[in-house]
Amino acid sequence: PNSPIACHENRVSVIGGGRVGSTLVQRIAEKNLADVVLLDIVPGMPQGIALDLLEARGIEGHDCQIIGTNDYADTAGSDVVVITAGSPRKPGMSRDDLLQINSKIVVEAAKNAIAKSPDAMIIVVTNPLDVMTYLAWQATDLPPHRVMGMAGVLDSTRFRTFIAMENGVSVADVNAVVLGGHGDLMVPLPRYSTVSGVPITELMTPDRIEALIERTRRGGAEIVELMRTGSAYFAPASSACLMVQAILHNQSRQITAAAYLQGEYDLEDIFIGVPTRLGCRGIEKILELKLTDYELSSLKISAESVRDNIKKAQGMLDH
Ligand code: TXD
Numbered sequence: 001p002n003s004p005i006a007c008h009e010n011r012v013s014v015i016g017g018g019r020v021g022s023t024l025v026q027r028i029a030e031k032n033l034a035d036v037v038l039l040d041i042v043p044g045m046p047q048g049i050a051l052d053l054l055e056a057r058g059i060e061g062h063d064c065q066i067i068g069t070n071d072y073a074d075t076a077g078s079d080v081v082v083i084t085a086g087s088p089r090k091p092g093m094s095r096d097d098l099l100q101i102n103s104k105i106v107v108e109a110a111k112n113a114i115a116k117s118p119d120a121m122i123i124v125v126t127n128p129l130d131v132m133t134y135l136a137w138q139a140t141d142l143p144p145h146r147v148m149g150m151a152g153v154l155d156s157t158r159f160r161t162f163i164a165m166e167n168g169v170s171v172a173d174v175n176a177v178v179l180g181g182h183g184d185l186m187v188p189l190p191r192y193s194t195v196s197g198v199p200i201t202e203l204m205t206p207d208r209i210e211a212l213i214e215r216t217r218r219g220g221a222e223i224v225e226l227m228r229t230g231s232a233y234f235a236p237a238s239s240a241c242l243m244v245q246a247i248l249h250n251q252s253r254q255i256t257a258a259a260y261l262q263g264e265y266d267l268e269d270i271f272i273g274v275p276t277r278l279g280c281r282g283i284e285k286i287l288e289l290k291l292t293d294y295e296l297s298s299l300k301i302s303a304e305s306v307r308d309n310i311k312k313a314q315g316m317l318d319h
Pocket residue numbers: 015016017018019020021039040041042084085086087088105108109124125126127128129150151154182230231232233236
């Protein structure tokens with residue numbers, strides 16, 4: 001059923017066929033970006049999703065190969081591997097339980113995928129994001145510019161949406177920068193967030209800005225509370241797709257991604273959200289913005305929490 005009709009030059013593998021993974025495959029296919037392979041451990045599930053998406057081809061007008069599989073052999077030769085595999089938090093599970101489960105899943109996924117696609121870029125999506133990105137990098141031993149985490153694009157698209165709604169302008173005119181770890185301690189930067197180049201600090205009161213920052217920090221939680229089962233996946237899939245496209249089309253997009261720091265922002269040996277340029281070679285550059293003391297110390301606090309969890313996860317993997 002999954003026989004190829006057209007052969008695209010590029011191949012993207014998405015590991016984990018849950019809500020984010022399957023929506024991402026849909027986005028990639030509908031933009032005709034690349035042939036896509038969706039891998040999950042659940043037998044039949046990725047095959048079914050792939051077939052369903054294939055059957056929409058005639059209507060949606062895409063002609064990529066879409067392959068569902070449980071076997072890493074089918075991911076061979078990928079240009080980009082996106083890891084969304086993981087377990088969500090279930091009732092009674094602590095964050096540490098989740099850390100332990102997802103660490104194992106992400107390490108195994110990264111190793112298996114890179115064994116079949118040694119030249120691929122890796123985009124990690126699984127939470128806790130910054131920690132999982134570090135583990136994927138460590139497990140594969142790739143040059144750090146080829147491993148990155150998706151969160152900054154999502155956090156900033158949320159901030160952009162709230163700014164546009166508050167000011168009654170098109171979101172197309174809004175840009176926003178959000179740094180730091182993907183969690184409550186993320187660091188939205190109003191000074192660098194603009195409506196057509198005008199910083200929002202010129203357009204809104206400090207109180208309103210603070211309210212939007214708070215809503216951005218709680219953006220994931222707000223959706224979980226509403227949905228009750230599962231977490232956000234439309235905007236996360238769009239965000240991951242933007243990164244895939246930036247790499248495949250060598251766009252040098254300036255976006256926030258969890259990237260490996262080697263002294264930038266006074267931080268070392270950590271993956272955390274910073275502004276980057278993203279193109280076909282992965283993270284081409286990390287931009288060091290001038291930060292106020294308050295912004296820099298917020299970033300450091302966020303980094304400390306990521307670092308603690310990296311250590312915890314490494315301890316769990318060693319046992
Ligand atoms: O900004 C961000 N980075 C995020 C992160 C935004 C949204 C979601 N975020 C995280 O992505 C979320 O906290 C999860 O850790 C992942 C995936 O979220 P999703 O909503 O897609 O979770 P699902 O629907 O539970 O899907 C997870 C799938 C599921 O189908 C499992 O069978 C599969 O992962 N899974 C595996 N696939 C392959 N290999 C292994 N070992 C495996 N284990 C589970």
